[in-house]
Amino acid sequence: AAAVGAIHAGCRFFAGYPITPSSEVLHFLSQWLPRVGGSVVQTEDELAAIGAVLGGSFAGVKSMTATSGPGLALMTEMMGLASMAELPAVIWDVQRGGPSTGLPTKSEQSDLWQAIFGSHGDAPRVVLAPADVEDCFHTMTDAFNIAEEYQIPVIVLSDQNIAQRKETLSMLTLDHEVKERVTPTEDELVDYKRYKDTPSGVSPMTWPGIKGGEYQTNGLEHDEYGRPTSMFLIHEKMNDKRYRKLRPIRDEFHFIRRYGPEDADVGILCWGSSKGPVKEAVLKAQARGEKVAAFVPQVLYPFPKHEFEEFLKGIKEFIVMELSFSAQFYKYLRTFLELPEGHTHIFKRSGGKNLTVTEVEEIIAQVLPKADTKREVMV
Known part of the structure; x- marks a missing residue:
């Protein structure tokens, strides 16, 4: 696929x-x-x-x-x-x-x-x-x-x-928009700046053979023309330019899946292949009348912080589930999110076997009783 x-x-x-x-x-x-x-x-x-x-x-x-x-x-x-x-x-x-x-x-x-x-x-x-x-x-x-x-x-x-698994899928649609890189106009080629400091951080890009589009590129820091430099001010400017490109990506691409009721008491955050068992466990809990929801981001960096904070509103107990012995996902989240103190639960273990629905149901059963206590959610 x-x-x-x-x-x-x-x-x-x-x-x-x-x-x-x-x-x-x-x-x-x-x-x-x-x-x-x-x-x-x-x-x-x-x-x-x-x-x-x-x-x-x-x-x-x-x-x-x-x-x-x-x-x-x-x-x-x-x-x-x-x-x-x-x-x-x-x-x-x-x-x-x-x-x-x-x-x-x-x-x-x-x-x-x-x-x-x-x-x-x-x-x-x-x-x-x-x-x-x-x-x-x-x-x-x-x-x-x-x-x-x-x-x-x-x-x-x-x-x-x-x-390395097989799934039966519905017919895939091919109407997904395919985008191309930005190329310079004829006017921009008169004085071509490969790394022009634009508001978006994205500069027009050429490739070999385009007349007027020649430029120097390597691993050295450079000015707008691609010429190597070791000047602090240019390095700072170019770092800002390169990171500036992440802002519209974070705002434009909302790759998120949410399962369960909007008024959930327990929220689960997972990613990747853990979605399958988490989704099944959440739907089973919902069938039992339990208010459990899941948030599955498909973009991990830059993380969809705003959407996740919206998900947390009203959540009384929160679970992070991952197949990482050192809890890489949870620790990553803590670098930029204020998770509910005292109400965040971590399920972490080594890989080697896939996450199971039973494991998800067990931690839901452990956490649900704690959600009966009303509290003000911290986001």
């Missing part, structure tokens, strides 16, 4: 190195991408793969790679280059148990920090998370749209549970 979504979004170059459990994307695209005029390169390692992807993007082609946790770690430096050079790129990360070689054939939700913060320096990127097989198709289109429109790397966090 992810590979089909990539083709629909206009991806025409894929570079990758086989790694469980993401290799199916490479296998599928190696058969189908050439049929639509695209190219697939199996590289010698993940370092070469992400380098080739950035090269393809620089040349004006929508480009992507697919990997898993160990490969994502190797791509860290190049992700920083994508942020600095403002190159569109999509990285499909199928999470597995870690660290190191870990559990290659089992799911875990432990690549979150690596995806959001994995770079030295301040390197903005977008992180998305599909929750089921159909999501993989649509999320891939969204990933390319964001990458191309905002000239930013986009990491999509799938996992083994989603990637």
Whole structure:
């Protein structure tokens, strides 16, 4: 589904190195991408793969790679280059148990920090998370749209549970808008500034062969023309420019799913493949007359803070559920959200087995009695 979504979004170059459990994307695209005029390169390692992807993007082609946790770690430096050079790129990360070689054939939700913060320096990127097989198709289109429109790397966090299962779907619609990168006008090419400091932070982008569109790009800090500089004021200005692009992304893309009643007493927050068992448990609770709701974001960074705070209003007890031993998701949320003190419950454990409906129902049963006490919700 992810590979089909990539083709629909206009991806025409894929570079990758086989790694469980993401290799199916490479296998599928190696058969189908050439049929639509695209190219697939199996590289010698993940370092070469992400380098080739950035090269393809620089040349004006929508480009992507697919990997898993160990490969994502190797791509860290190049992700920083994508942020600095403002190159569109999509990285499909199928999470597995870690660290190191870990559990290659089992799911875990432990690549979150690596995806959001994995770079030295301040390197903005977008992180998305599909929750089921159909999501993989649509999320891939969204990933390319964001990458191309905002000239930013986009990491999509799938996992083994989603990637290596089959689902029966309704007919997929292909009316999803496909967006392209901004190119300069003839007037802008007279004095072309590749990194022009625009109100949105997005600058017109050329590729080799466009007359007047030549520019220098590398990993060094640079001025609006792309010329290397070490001046503090320019560095500060360019950091602001690069991060400014996240603001409209946060406001424009509301990738959220909500299940359960509007007047819920208990709220559950989860992401990725945990959605399935959480949704089923919430619907069962609703059938019993229990006021339980779930909030499932599909964009993890920048996080939909406003929508989540709206969800929290009226919630008496709140549960964060994740397959991460160190509670990466919960700790990430605490960096910018004020969660209800004394009324927030954490379900965290290692991956290796998928989250079950029974586990969700058990923690709901533990928390529901506490929701009988009225309180003022803190948001």
